[in-house]
Amino acid sequence: MTRAGWIRLAVLAGAAGALELACRTGLIDRHIIVAPSEMVGALFAILASGSINGDIIRTLGIIVAAVVLSVIFGFGLGVLIHALPRLREALDPFFATYYAVPIFIFYPVLIAIFGLSLVPILLIGVATAIVAMIIATLNGLDRVPRVLTKVARVHRMGPLAAAVRLKLPAAAPHLFTGVKLSVSYGFIAVIAAEFILAPAGLGRDIADAYADFNNRRMYALMLFVLVIATLVNMLLHAWDLRWAERRGRGRP
Amino acid sequence: MSVPRRLVDTLLIVLALLLIWQALHHLVGETALPGPLPTLSYLVELVPTSRFGENAAATAAAFALALVLAYGIGLAVGVWMGAHRLSGAVGEPILVALYSLPKITLYPLILLIFGLGISGKVAFGALHGILPVALLTMAAIRNISPVYLKSARTLKLSTWQTILTVLFPATIPEVLAGLRIGFTVTLLGVLLGEMFASKQGLGFLIINAMSLLQTKEMMTIAILLFAFAAAANALLLWIEHHLHRRI
Numbered sequence: 249m250t251r252a253g254w255i256r257l258a259v260l261a262g263a264a265g266a267l268e269l270a271c272r273t274g275l276i277d278r279h280i281i282v283a284p285s286e287m288v289g290a291l292f293a294i295l296a297s298g299s300i301n302g303d304i305i306r307t308l309g310i311i312v313a314a315v316v317l318s319v320i321f322g323f324g325l326g327v328l329i330h331a332l333p334r335l336r337e338a339l340d341p342f343f344a345t346y347y348a349v350p351i352f353i354f355y356p357v358l359i360a361i362f363g364l365s366l367v368p369i370l371l372i373g374v375a376t377a378i379v380a381m382i383i384a385t386l387n388g389l390d391r392v393p394r395v396l397t398k399v400a401r402v403h404r405m406g407p408l409a410a411a412v413r414l415k416l417p418a419a420a421p422h423l424f425t426g427v428k429l430s431v432s433y434g435f436i437a438v439i440a441a442e443f444i445l446a447p448a449g450l451g452r453d454i455a456d457a458y459a460d461f462n463n464r465r466m467y468a469l470m471l472f473v474l475v476i477a478t479l480v481n482m483l484l485h486a487w488d489l490r491w492a493e494r495r496g497r498g499r500p
Numbered sequence: 501m502s503v504p505r506r507l508v509d510t511l512l513i514v515l516a517l518l519l520i521w522q523a524l525h526h527l528v529g530e531t532a533l534p535g536p537l538p539t540l541s542y543l544v545e546l547v548p549t550s551r552f553g554e555n556a557a558a559t560a561a562a563f564a565l566a567l568v569l570a571y572g573i574g575l576a577v578g579v580w581m582g583a584h585r586l587s588g589a590v591g592e593p594i595l596v597a598l599y600s601l602p603k604i605t606l607y608p609l610i611l612l613i614f615g616l617g618i619s620g621k622v623a624f625g626a627l628h629g630i631l632p633v634a635l636l637t638m639a640a641i642r643n644i645s646p647v648y649l650k651s652a653r654t655l656k657l658s659t660w661q662t663i664l665t666v667l668f669p670a671t672i673p674e675v676l677a678g679l680r681i682g683f684t685v686t687l688l689g690v691l692l693g694e695m696f697a698s699k700q701g702l703g704f705l706i707i708n709a710m711s712l713l714q715t716k717e718m719m720t721i722a723i724l725l726f727a728f729a730a731a732a733n734a735l736l737l738w739i740e741h742h743l744h745r746r747i
Binding site: 250251252255256259260279280281334335337338339341342344345347348349350352353354356357359360361432435436439440443444445451454455457458463466467470473474477478481482 | 611734
């Protein structure tokens with residue numbers, strides 16, 4: 249590990265240690281924050297009891313479904329919009345504004361339309377994540393070198409073969425950026441929706457524990473969500489780096 | 501493509517969206533989703549009321565405070581991590597990891613520390629805004645071309661002169677991009693805070709309207725917030741392009 253990496257580890261460990269000490273000595277009231285060791289202990293107890301297994305599957309399932317739908321349809325729409333330059337120019341102002349407006353405030357409207365079920369949560373997840381994938385697809389297709397179109401002609405490839413064997417690999421880094429953003433946005437939207445109003449799920453569990461003043465449970469669940477989100481983001485980042493390295497060595 | 505044709509195309513898309521809205525309204529019914537025209541007439545009715553005014557003022561006050569905090573802390577952290585290489589190397593991955601977390605999870609913690617009033621909302625909004633401001637400011641300072649610094653040294657500029665005449669103008673477009681994104685996410689943070697636990701503000705009005713099944717009010721407030729965020733974003737984007745052209 250680099251020097252900065254070690255210092256980072258020390259800073260994080262120091263912060264956790266300081267928090268632990270402040271909680272144990274009563275410097276921080278336990279009605280505000282419980283000690284990190286207590287959070288971890290409570291989390292293991294909750295996980296071992298299996299009481300939140302259903303909520304874990306539900307929440308992660310909705311996130312996976314929202315991301316998969318966003319990536320598939322976002323890619324499809326991106327290809328379609330890229331093929332229609334006039335439509336694309338007309339849509340540009342919308343893309344530039346989309347993430348600047350709080351799309352999330354439409355979640356209550358979705359609940360009014362579809363009722364309190366999985367559907368509004370899934371839809372708000374897709375609505376938040378899909379535009380990142382569309383924009384990434386457009387960027388990726390823009391950056392396919394013109395020479396590849398000529399290569400396809402020289403080799404007498406059909407449009408499908410050219411798309412799969414040349415254009416897709418050339419656009420891949422941008423597409424992967426889209427996938428990464430979709431995952432991140434999907435996570436945020438689904439958890440936030442569950443938190444505000446949902447029949448079940450991890451976000452709802454945290455909100456319930458907060459309402460019950462059950463701090464141990466609340467912090468344990470918060471820790472769980474944050475650890476899962478961080479792990480997923482780190483995994484995607486690591487893949488990205490590995491691919492970038494391979495491309496750097498001259499492989500497509 | 502000429503500008504008027506683009507404008508016409510964009511307006512056609514707005515029209516298409518309104519038609520989709522109208523079609524959805526017919527599909528799901530009046531209580532679930534009122535049509536565009538009744539919603540717009542309700543908007544004209546709602547805005548002058550004191551109920552709307554008071555809640556909009558509450559949101560505006562919380563948003564303004566949160567923005568000041570997010571910009572102040574974000575710029576300070578960004579300048580520090582951009583200027584001090586080791587701090588940047590240590591801190592950047594932490595900031596990036598925090599940026600992509602579902603920060604709503606941390607809201608109970610903010611509420612327990614800051615309480616249910618305006619300070620909780622402000623802290624939560626600022627928490628959202630600090631990260632993009634800090635990350636883009638840091639990147640802006642790191643990306644300064646070394647030639648600029650060399651010329652500053654050659655001209656024997658003092659530290660303050662270097663900051664004011666070289667560093668500041670060179671970094672401003674990118675820093676402004678950070679401020680623009682910070683504006684957006686801070687607004688979202690404040691609204692989320694109001695939606696989850698508050699008795700005041702536009703976020704509260706939306707949630708309150710939902711529990712009373714007043715979809716017209718929900719749509720109206722959502723659209724007003726949309727229009728505000730889109731207009732602010734367009735203005736900041738325009739300033740950004742303007743500055744980019746100058747440099």
